[in-house]
Structure formats: C-alpha cells, structure tokens
Amino acid sequence: MDSKQLREAIRSGTFTGSTSGAAGNKVQANLVILPKAYAFDFLLYAMRNKKAVPVIEVIEDGRAVSRFAEGSDIRTDIPKYNIYKDGVLTDTVEDISDYWQDDFVTFLIGCSFTFEQAVLDEGINIKHIEQGRNVAMYKTNIATESAGVFSGELVVSMRPFDESEVATVANVTAQFPEMHGGPVHLGDPLEIGIKDIDHPEYGESIDIGENETPVFWACGVTPQNAALNAKPSIMITHAPGHMFVTDLDNDDYRQR
Known part of the structure; x- marks a missing residue:
C-alpha cells in the first residue's frame, strides 16, 4: 500500500497494528493534540527539547487535515489514540471524532x-x-x-x-x-x-x-510522559507504535 491507501485502511479499521515497517519510505509522525490554551507552552517545550520533540507540522485550531497527507483526517487516520484527561490515561480508541473540539491544535512530531x-x-x-x-x-x-x-x-x-x-x-x-x-x-x-x-x-x-x-x-512518547506532570484538561496522542503516515519521503529529511 502507498501512504494514502494505508491511511484509508487505518480509517476503515482494516489496519489496526503498529505502523513500524508498514510505510516504506514515507515519513511517519507522532501526534499530540491539545486545546489552544496549552499550545504555546507545548510549542516552547518542543523547541527546547528538539531531540525528543522535533515538530514537523502544526495544524491550526479546529482543523483536522495535514498539508503533508492528501485527503487525511487526523481524527481517524491513526490506528490507535491515547486519551489523557487531567494527566491520566483514560482511554485508547481507534477514532477520536467524538472527542474533537474546535479549539484543538495538532502537532505532528518526527518519528524514529x-x-x-x-x-x-x-x-x-x-x-x-x-x-x-x-x-x-x-x-x-x-x-x-x-x-x-x-x-x-x-x-x-x-x-x-x-x-x-x-x-x-x-x-x-x-x-x-x-x-x-x-x-x-x-x-x-x-x-x-x-x-x-x-x-x-x-x-x-x-x-x-x-x-x-x-x-x-x-522518543516522541516523551510528551505523553510530560502530560502526566502538566495535567492538561485533555490531551490526545498516538498510542505508542501507532503513527500518522504522511506522503513525505524519508529522504526529504535526510542530511548526508
């Protein structure tokens, strides 16, 4: 499957496993979604910890489409999401449409x-x-x-x-x-x-x-650990190992 087909398979529920090795030469990304009130603090945290939290895209509040993934929907195109409320992991789901808020800001973070x-x-x-x-x-x-x-x-x-x-x-x-x-x-x-x-x-x-x-x-799971301390009212992330697959080529990020 190419990256778009893989996202569609994830969206339909026919692909539910880890994305390691599944995307070939396409860039995969960790996910952090936060209410806008927390977005500046998180972006600053990412800038200060680029090794662990290298941001490759910020999607404006309320939007759910990545400019690096044609026809994508952040709410459905990851195999498993973790839902944190007040710093506590409360659920793991395959679709976050029911949790979506208009003030959500989405961060896509580089992945190993x-x-x-x-x-x-x-x-x-x-x-x-x-x-x-x-x-x-x-x-x-x-x-x-x-x-x-x-x-x-x-x-x-x-x-x-x-x-x-x-x-x-x-x-x-x-x-x-x-x-x-x-x-x-x-x-x-x-x-x-x-x-x-x-x-x-x-x-x-x-x-x-x-x-x-x-x-x-x-590792891009570092923000999930930080959430335990920050205790935002709600924070949505990828479940570890279950990434967002973009249309970008790995070599676009390779510095020889």
Whole structure:
C-alpha cells in the first residue's frame, strides 16, 4: 500500500497494528493534540527539547487535515489514540471524532520509524520489525527542559544491534536530525535509569543477544510522559507504535 491507501485502511479499521515497517519510505509522525490554551507552552517545550520533540507540522485550531497527507483526517487516520484527561490515561480508541473540539491544535512530531527504512536499506535487520513486535520504549532519568506547564523525563526507544553494526546504525540515524537523529545512549541501560530492560513502559520487550548492544534514541512518547506532570484538561496522542503516515519521503529529511 502507498501512504494514502494505508491511511484509508487505518480509517476503515482494516489496519489496526503498529505502523513500524508498514510505510516504506514515507515519513511517519507522532501526534499530540491539545486545546489552544496549552499550545504555546507545548510549542516552547518542543523547541527546547528538539531531540525528543522535533515538530514537523502544526495544524491550526479546529482543523483536522495535514498539508503533508492528501485527503487525511487526523481524527481517524491513526490506528490507535491515547486519551489523557487531567494527566491520566483514560482511554485508547481507534477514532477520536467524538472527542474533537474546535479549539484543538495538532502537532505532528518526527518519528524514529522514519529512519528505520534507511537502516534496513543498509542490509541491517531491525529486530522488532523482524519479530512483528512494537518497538520497546522506556522512561529514563534524563530530564527534559521544562516550558510552562510541561516537564518530565526523556522517553527513549531501544533497538538491539550486533556490535559490528552499531557504528553504521548510529551514522545512518544521525542523518535524520528532525526524526530524533543519532542515539542518545549505547550500552548499559542502568546508566540512563532503566532498571529492567525486559519490561519497557511502552511497546513490547525485545530480546538482546549475547553479542548485541542495546541502542537508545530520544522518543516522541516523551510528551505523553510530560502530560502526566502538566495535567492538561485533555490531551490526545498516538498510542505508542501507532503513527500518522504522511506522503513525505524519508529522504526529504535526510542530511548526508
């Protein structure tokens, strides 16, 4: 499926899984939707934490169409959404039409799923794609820079690679600075506050082989962690691993 067909399959409910590996060379995006009263604070939070929250589009209040996705509808075109009320996750749904408000501002945020295709193109396998799982994501002890009501620790995604592949993977992903860029940490998870690598807070656990190194990237789930502190009246995000697929090409964001 091309990107438009994939969005239509998501909208109809025939595609409901993780979008990792599903969009080929098309840019995927994390989602944050907030009432306009919180939008400036969030944009400032994103600007101060670009590694974790690289904004690629802001959709004006009340609008639901991305200019980077023909015929799209933000309310229906993501497989699963998380609904937060006053900082508490209250529901996970496949359609947010019933929650929609005219003052909603939508932020699309660069996603590491975008650079996965470039890693695959190097002939390097990515374990969670190979095993049909969602990527593993963890809360860390790395503080983000606060802005207004938003603050919290960095969330990272993890992919294990053979020791011989780590340098190539790091170099390739660094070519996508607006999609989280290169790794924030290699190796021992305890050094960034992850006490149990087998039990991620988000996504699914991935086995790490004897000769493999866990590699960690800043993750677009970070705003969901910040929401626990900010406690906005309502905040809608993608469910981890279930992204918005645009019509943009990955190479549009590649800096060689």
